[in-house]
Amino acid sequence: MVWQLPNLAALASMLHPGDVSGDWRPEAFPGWCREDAENLVACQNEREDADRVLADFEVVDLEHRAAAATYGPDGPNKRTRYRRVRLSSRRVVISLHQTGVERTEARWRKSAHRVTCNRFIGPTGVRYRVHPLSTRLVATNRFDRKPWHCIAIELGGNFERIDGTGTWYKPDRFGFGRATDAQLDAAFVEVQHICQEVADLGGVVEGIVPHVIAGRDRRGRPNRQACPGSRQWAEVGERAGAELGLAVPAPGFALGGEPVPEEWHGPYWPLCDRFLAA
Numbered sequence: 001m002v003w004q005l006p007n008l009a010a011l012a013s014m015l016h017p018g019d020v021s022g023d024w025r026p027e028a029f030p031g032w033c034r035e036d037a038e039n040l041v042a043c044q045n046e047r048e049d050a051d052r053v054l055a056d057f058e059v060v061d062l063e064h065r066a067a068a069a070t071y072g073p074d075g076p077n078k079r080t081r082y083r084r085v086r087l088s089s090r091r092v093v094i095s096l097h098q099t100g101v102e103r104t105e106a107r108w109r110k111s112a113h114r115v116t117c118n119r120f121i122g123p124t125g126v127r128y129r130v131h132p133l134s135t136r137l138v139a140t141n142r143f144d145r146k147p148w149h150c151i152a153i154e155l156g157g158n159f160e161r162i163d164g165t166g167t168w169y170k171p172d173r174f175g176f177g178r179a180t181d182a183q184l185d186a187a188f189v190e191v192q193h194i195c196q197e198v199a200d201l202g203g204v205v206e207g208i209v210p211h212v213i214a215g216r217d218r219r220g221r222p223n224r225q226a227c228p229g230s231r232q233w234a235e236v237g238e239r240a241g242a243e244l245g246l247a248v249p250a251p252g253f254a255l256g257g258e259p260v261p262e263e264w265h266g267p268y269w270p271l272c273d274r275f276l277a278a
């Protein structure tokens with residue numbers, strides 16, 4: 001009996017006639033039935049999913065540098081004191097941000113410790129540990145205060161408010177880019193690690209939010225309409241809602257900022273079934 005190695009992409013195209021790739025000739029695999037094909041495609045999908053979840057991104061620990069960092073242009077800022085909170089006594093959420101500035105990975109490597117966040121994800125998917133998870137930062141407005149505690153993940157880059165529409169903030173000044181798949185995957189992996197680390201510290205991550213729902217200026221006007229941007233929210237936030245069971249903001253829910261824009265919802269949105277409310 002002669003075994004022929006089936007072309008998985010071709011089998012996939014048979015199941016999903018929409019996305020034909022490779023040269024699929026059914027007569028080349030006369031012995032294969034639909035069930036075999038489905039099984040192989042399922043195996044392949046499983047592998048790809050596992051790859052995505054387990055893919056190991058470089059981790060860089062900047063906690064010591066961040067703790068010693070001097071803030072502001074005039075040197076050390078003595079007033080900078082980082083307080084720690086007890087995670088078990090707070091409603092812990094993860095917030096997603098974009099820096100709004102384009103820089104290469106090499107440059108972020110030198111400056112990520114100055115970014116006000118707990119975790120930073122570089123454009124090639126490098127995961128930087130900036131501040132400990134229990135450190136209270138001033139990054140996500142009302143989510144930084146009781147009863148909440150916010151763990152901020154910052155994605156390095158200047159991204160569109162709505163993907164594919166050219167809605168960058170001051171691109172002539174800050175540059176413009178699009179998050180890489182590696183960056184989005186690394187951010188998702190980071191969310192998984194944070195959930196585990198918080199559990200180890202006796203807390204529980206209740207949900208995940210985009211900065212847009214909290215960001216506002218001193219006069220109470222919403223001012224973070226592009227943070228972290230539609231693609232980042234759909235591919236990291238809503239994916240965490242769908243696959244990790246984290247709560248996402250209920251439609252219309254905001255805490256000082258604006259509710260998640262309708263255009264930000266992506267493919268994982270219909271799969272989200274836990275919602276965050278005040």
Ligand SMILES: [Zn+2]
Pocket residue numbers: 096097098139211224227228
């Ligand atoms: Zn932000």
